[in-house]
């Protein structure tokens with residue numbers, strides 16, 4: 147009997163932990179960390195201190211988890227009404243909003259402490275700014291009020307690049323702003339592609355996402371426009387700034403061409419949900435691979451290989 151009740155209690159604790167984990171929307175965090183790590187890599191010219199990387203990524207994880215948790219508290223009413231989100235821990239009654247609030251504040255405080263103590267104060271302040279921007283500016287002021295929500299909200303994701311840069315250099319240089327810009331311009335095609343498949347769900351709860359307000363054709367046009375701007379912005383990281391080299395440039399070109407082709411398919415057929423979902427999925431791989439190519443580009447072995455190819 148005692149064994150059974152201990153096992154049951156153990157199971158309960160595990161399921162509580164699982165609910166809190168789910169509250170942080172963990173699937174989005176790795177991509178934010180990839181951006182932060184790439185930014186740190188470039189800022190340190192490929193010689194990033196492993197401990198600094200570890201503390202920065204830990205602090206950034208806690209900051210993102212806090213931001214997502216606070217967003218889930220604020221949006222619990224619409225999350226309850228939307229098919230995609232009604233199983234989240236707060237709308238499904240697994241976690242009380244007040245407990246989530248305490249959890250979100252503890253995460254933010256832990257993030258601030260770790261970044262300020264083991265990285266630097268500036269990166270800690272930027273991470274807090276990221277939380278405030280996402281929760282107050284995007285979730286409170288924009289999301290329910292304007293179809294520009296996603297365009298301006300893209301700055302929240304861009305903050306992860308600034309945190310990474312500030313962690314290494316203690317400042318924000320123009321290169322950090324280029325990476326910020328890439329994230330900023332990537333967000334509309336990333337999200338609107340998905341929004342094309344969720345139009346009715348958003349319309350039902352009165353969220354003015356672009357497809358619900360302006361229709362699929364206009365959304366397809368805007369996706370294409372932002373994709374072109376995104377690809378151009380990735381080229382800015384090459385000459386004359388000399389930040390990245392030929393390897394990055396080739397990768398940016400090929401990855402961008404695929405993005406453009408998929409955005410074109412959406413433009414041609416904005417009512418096709420498979421095409422739109424295809425673009426959404428690709429947008430995630432695109433960002434991972436683009437960041438990876440920045441890292442590979444700055445490895446000494448890449449330069450040696452490129453020089454050998456040139457000499458041949």
Ligand code: HEM
Pocket residue numbers: 173174175177178181230284295296299300302303304329333336337340430433
């Ligand atoms: C205003 C900005 C953004 C909005 C509105 C948005 C919205 C969304 C939505 C609604 C999903 C689907 C999640 C689900 O299935 O429940 C999603 C997925 C995802 N987003 Fe975003 N996103 C934004 C910015 C970002 C940023 C900045 C990143 C990271 C750099 C990111 C990374 C991801 C990833 C990795 C997924 C896939 C998660 C999965 O496996 O389901 N998103 N996004």
Ligand SMILES: CC(C)=CCC/C(C)=C/CC/C(C)=C/COP(=O)(O)OP(=O)(O)O
Pocket residue numbers: 174178209210213214217221231272273276277280285289302303305306309
């Ligand atoms: C440095 C730092 C802490 C930056 C914060 C970055 C951050 C948490 C970005 C999240 C972007 C995102 C997934 C928005 C979706 O919100 P939504 O409310 O539209 O999506 P939902 O409907 O799935 O809740």
